[in-house]
Structure formats: structure tokens, C-alpha cells
Amino acid sequence: MLQQLKTTYTQDISLFANRNAVISYAVLILALLLVPAVLGEFYVGELGGVFIFAIAGVGLMLLTGYTGLVNLGQAAFLGIGAYTNAVLMTKGVPFIFTLPLAGLVSALFGVLLAIPTMRMTGFYLAIATLAFGSIIGTVFQKWTSVTGGFDGFAVPTPSIFGFPIEGTNGVYYLSLLVLIFVIWLAINILRSPVGRAMVAIRDSEISAQSMGINLSLYKTISFATSSGITGLAGALFAHYVRFLAPDSFDILLSIQFVTIIFVGGLGSLHGAIFGAMFVRLLPQFIAIVRDDLPFGIGRMPGLEPSLFGLVLVLVILFEPLGMHGRWLKIKAWLKDFPLHRRSGIRRQKTYARSERLR
Amino acid sequence: MEDAARLLQLVINGAAGGCIYGVIALGFVLIYKASEMINFAQGDLMMLGGFVAFSLIAGMGLNYWVGAALAIAIMAVFGFLLDSVVLRRVIGQPQFAVIMLTLGLGFIFRAAAGISFGYGSVTFVTPFTNKVENFGDIAIGQDSLSIVFGTVVLCAVLYAFFSKTRIGIAMQAASQNQLAAYCMGIPVRTIFSLIWGISAAASAVAGILLAPSTVLDVNMGFLGFKAFAAAVLGGFGSIPGALVGGVVIGIVEQLAGYYLPAGFQDVTWNSMLLLVLIVRPQGLFAETQRKKV
């Protein structure tokens, strides 16, 4: 593979890196469109779940991976999106409006969270968002007149211009469409001044400010887009599970979202997709191989959470760039084969960046 | 008059429960002060400590005091190893990586405990279980008394250790300025591991003290999040602050549980936590600091 040389400035801001990328993504989308025709309903359903989590992952990636703001309460936004969508639909609002409204309402709550947490960084923000997520979770459970409390309620079937979006396949295609839209949106953000402002805030707030970046404004924008996108995922999630129960939006779900971006690879959109695949498919993979494992390991209770934790720990210890980083290394290895040298991709040594003032 | 007695009862029970949060929070703060790491698995360390003590005392039939001491020692060694094998590798990585790492460790601890001790809840009978002391109108369980007493003893021991012993003073030095401490010949890395050991031991104490007033189960570590609130309330970085914060959270929780409809306990302390973070982002006692350029 030869390095493609750039000849115009537009190449740096175009949607795809080069012609090869256009072709491979087109093939990928085509393959995904054909999946329901080839694979059984179970696999289509699982992939649909991956898409929904990938949407939420892209949302969180913008906030955490690109703006450097931690959110351990992301599940709340998924819930807000899901309930906005489902409740409005039971009131007779057509799906075509409830989907964007779900994103909008979530974005508003994102702003609501952004304003008080503006000056927090690091783990203070982690704790604050954790508390926020917990409070919203309780609201879901206690506001029985709207959410149906612990009994939950059935989500109506969506339809667009009179065409009902039914069954696993319907949700699959809908999620794929929204995922593609969200990735497009994220790429636009990242190649625009907004995205650069986010990166600037992540890497040095003080110098971002001196470059003319209004910290409060851009942090709020980042929170709003992130939670808005997650709200869209929530709306789809409502149709995916078909029956909304308030306890599905707890801290464990929030931790899953953070795991998506961590295991996938911080600071890359690919990472969000890889991470969503990992988080959604690991339990299914365990379910499939459960009976074939020796010594009854597969039947051990708690296998799934322990593997989940183990992978998280291993990734942070040995591959801080996540699955995407590993993928890039494999690609580089293949490209240079057989002349590969380890030193080319050695990890940068980082020294303690103290957040204290000494 | 009955109301006043009830209020007093609630406050005392809350304070006892709050001591547990305070002791776990103390573990957070020790580690944070030393290495700027946040250990989200602190509550799970408490859970492990409780289970280790349980298996030594109820399982192997050891005397309560011997078993408890042994469990604390085991957890101290475990904490030491945890830092020297795992956590040391992420020094210099962003704070968030440490949060995720310890969250992941929490998953592993919970699964490990589940596999070894089962996922059901276990009743751990101690000398303090179901014994009540009466003070006039008020009845206080020996379990609550033992928690308060144990916390006081633990604090006294830690205070003496940090202010009187050579190694304790070295630890204080290391947490104030790593580089200077290193240049003075203090083995900073070992010190950090020792602090993790102490912090894990403190969590084990919390687990053992908590055992008589509740049941042991794998997910009890989630109350570590309340300890977080306690640490924040007291200003992360202040050990007495963490204890006070713990007691406050415990009392608020008890009162909320009695006077508010069911299920709002969590909202109360979470809202308090958010409020403190908003009004005083750096905690109640710490001073606002800004990076120097």
C-alpha cells in the first residue's frame, strides 16, 4: 500500500480520506443492508442493538473522547430520549416528530447538566454526573403517572408516512439510518471549528481560552450534542426493547457506555463503533460458547461481568488507545510487512500531569 | 416527647451508618492525597474485607478478634499488591483512566466474590449481633455502638501512625511533594503501595464493623458511592472532613428514609452531593486552585 499524497487543501476536510475509503464504506453499507436477507432474526436483532449503542457511543465520544469531559450518567439521557419518544407516541404524536423531539429534549437536559458542572473537571465531574444519573433514574421510577413506574409500559409501533416500522428488521434499518446520520454529523463537527474547539478544551483549557474559545459556550455545546445524540439512541432503544422499564437506565448502563468508548479507543469515531460491538456482542458470544467451554467455566455465575471488567482493565493497562489503536497497529504492521520494526509505534511515555497547583 | 426520642434514635443510627461511609471515604482520601488516584473500587474492597472475615470466622471457626485482625492484615497485603502490580502501571495516565480501571477492578472483585461465596446474601453473626443497650428511652444496638467505637479507634491509630511514626511522616511528605520526597531518599513507590494497603485495611475494618447490622452480599460495595459523597462533602483531601461528611450523609439518609416516601433516600444524598459540587466545586474545606501557566 502506498501512502496517498495530498494535492489540494480540500482533501483534508473531505468526508472520506480517499477513493479507497469511499469504496470500502459503500461495500460495508451494502453488506449491512443485506444482512436481514441473509442472517436469522436473532443476529439482525443483535446487530440492531449494536447500532443503537454505537449511536450513544458516538455521542459520548464527542463529550469524553474529544472534549475531555467525563460523563458517568449517560444512561439518564438514553432514558430521557426513550421516555420522550414513547410517551409522546402514546399521546398520538407521529414518530417522525417524536424522534427529533427525543433528541432535542435530551439535549436540553444536557444543557441543564452542563451549566452547574461547567467549572468541574476530572473526577469531580465524574461524581457529579454519577449523582445526576442516579437522580434521573429515581425520577423514572417514581414518576409513575408518566413512566408507569416499575410496571413500565408497552411502546407503540412507529410508522413513517403511514408505513409501519415493524419487527426486528424495521428497527434494524431505522437504527442503521440514524447511525449513519449521526456519524456524518460527528465528522462534520470534527472538521469544523466547533470540533477543534472541543479538542482544544480537552488538551489545555487555559490556552483554549487565550485562543478565543469561550469555555462555557463550547462545553455546553458539547454536552448538548452528546446528550442529544444519546437521546436519539434512546428513542430507538424504546422500540428495540418494546417495553420500557424504569430500572434499565441505571449506573451499570452508564458504565457500559463509558466502556464502549474506552475499550473502543478514546478520541476516534471508529472506536465508538468497535466498542459498541464489544459491549453488545460479548454477552452473546459467551452465551454461544458457554456449553463448549471445559471444566464448566461457561456455567460459572458472573462470568460475563468478570470478563467485562477484565477486558476493561487489560485495555487500560496495555492498550490505552483501545481496539481502534490496536487495529491501526495491525494495519501498520501489515503495511510494512516483513520489514516491521516495533519502535515505530512505541507508546509515548507520559509523565504525571498533576491537576494540583504546587 | 416520643418524637424527640425517635429523632434522636434516627440521628444515632444514621451517625453509626455514616461512620461506615466515613471510614470508606477515608480510604478514598488517603489514596487521593498520596497519588491523585480515585479508587472507585473502594466499596468493593470493603465487601471483600467483610467476606474474608466471614470465611475466617464463620467458615474456619476462628475467634472473632483473631479472625478480624487476620482479615484486616490480608486486605492490607492485598491492597499493597494491588497497587504494586496493577495501579502503578497507570501513573501518568489521565485521571479518567484510573477511574475506569478501578471500576473494572470492581467488576472483577464482585465476580470473584460471587464465585467464591455465592451470589446470595450471607448473615454474619458477630458478638455484637442483636444485642441492645438501653439508655433511658433510647435503645441502641451494640452493632451501632461497635461501629462508632471502632471508627474512633481506627482514627486514633491512623492519627498516631501518621504523626508519630517515621514511615507515617514519610507518607505525609510523599503526598505533599512527590519529587522532593523522592530526592530526600523516601521510596515514593513503596510508600504509595503502603498507602493502598492502609486504605484497603481501613475498608476491611468498615466491612467487619458493618457486618452485624446488615447481611453480606456481593453488591454491597455499591455503597462506596455514598462514601464518595461523604468524601466530596468533607472536601476531598481532608481526612477529618471525610469522617464528618460520612456522618452527615448517614444522618441525612436515615432522616430521609423515615420522613420521605420510600425510594427517595438516594435522591437526598445525591442532591446534597450535587449541591456541594455546584456551590463549592472543590469541596467544602479545600481551597479553589487553578493550574499555573
Add this chain to the structure above:
Amino acid sequence: MSLFAARDIAIQFGGIKAVDAVTFDVKQGEVFSIIGPNGAGKTTIFNLISRIYNLTSGELIFNGKNVTKVPPHEIAALGIARTFQNIELFSQATLLQNLLIGRHCHVKTNLLSQFAFLPPARDAELAHREKVEDVISFLDLQRYRNTLIANLPYGVRKVVELGRALCIEPKLLLLDEPSSGLNVEETEAMAFWIDDIKKDLGITVIMVEHDMKLVSAVSDRVMALNYGRVIALGSPGEVQTHPEVVRAYIGGEA
């Protein structure tokens, strides 16, 4: 005429007066250096001008406008750019992205247009890119264009920070120890650039610097500080031989 003026500026941290009643004028088109021993309050003055700190008293006048109460993120748009003593680049972004962030104060496209990357946003991006390319060729940074800052050597980062400040197209440039950490050759290159910035780009420069050779080579006027107070102000030669300055550096009774 004076482009920038500080009138009796002061800041107190607790009981310590880090900067105490400092007054100076910077003329259009000159290089104005601030020298002084460690802790004299040089960087603090920069932090006051870029509004990271709030003044305890005094006034800052830039281009005839009182900027004492302007929020820190609006300083760049007025035409004041700065570099930092210990380099504050965006280390996980490429050199190109860093310089483009320097263009932020000139961004006029609205948010919606950016989110959908409509033609106005695209055209604006290309226009910014052309400006950035000018800076890249001015500072000879072509070969590092797509390198992550974290992978660049220290000397290059120092130049990138200068470049990022130039992308703001400032009227006034604040350089905080431009030569610290640079070797002799790199320092010489820095001297040339500062001279070019003044003569070719017509940008006024305020510089905090320890390297006396660099200071005498490029400065028009020098101000010496000690304990937050001005002890001498004049041409580089005058200030260097000023008895108070000599005493401040060598020691003795202040």
C-alpha cells in the same frame, strides 16, 4: 503613539503583592522586553493582560479601549495573542489543527452551517487553511504539518506555539520566555523570527525573557522588574547597566 498601556496595575495573592503599581506604555511596532529575577512578576503581568487573572487595581488600555474587564476569551479577537512559558499546545492534535485553533477568533460561520458542513463552512475552512499555510511557510514547519504535537521535539513545539499565536493575526504579541529550553541555534532562529515579526508583519511584541543576548538583540526598550515593581525602563543598554538592576540580579540590599 502607544498601542498598549498599563496604568498602575496591581494584583495581590493573599498578602503578597505579585505586581505592584506597574505602569508602562508600548508603542506601535516596537519590541518591548520585560526582564527581572525569578518571581519578579513578569509572567503575572502577561496573565493580567490576557485576563487569566483579575486586576486588584489599575487599568489596561489596548488600542484606545479599556480592556480591564474584558473576558479572557475575547482578548484574542481584540488582537492580543500570547505564548506560554512551559508550552500550552493541544498535544493530542496535529500541528495543523493547533494552528487552525489559532484561527478560532476569526470564525464567523454559524453553528448550524458547521454541523451540516454547508458550503459557507467549507469555504471558510479553506480560507482559514490558506492563512495557516502562510504561517507554516513563514516558520518553515511544512514537514511537521500532520504530526501530533506530542511527537514533536521541544524546540519545534516552541516554534509551533509562536505560529499558533501568529494565526490569530494579532496586533500585539506576548511572548513568554521564547528562548527557554532552546539551544543556541534555535535561539538564534527565534531572534530572527521575532525581528521578522516586527519588521515584516508589523506586529508589536511584548516579551518576557531571561536570555540577555536575545533581549539586547531584538528589543527596542526594556523594563526591569523586581518584587513586582518597576526598577528601570529604557534602552537595553541603559537598563542592563542600571545599578538597581545589577543589584537585583547579583544580590545585595534591594
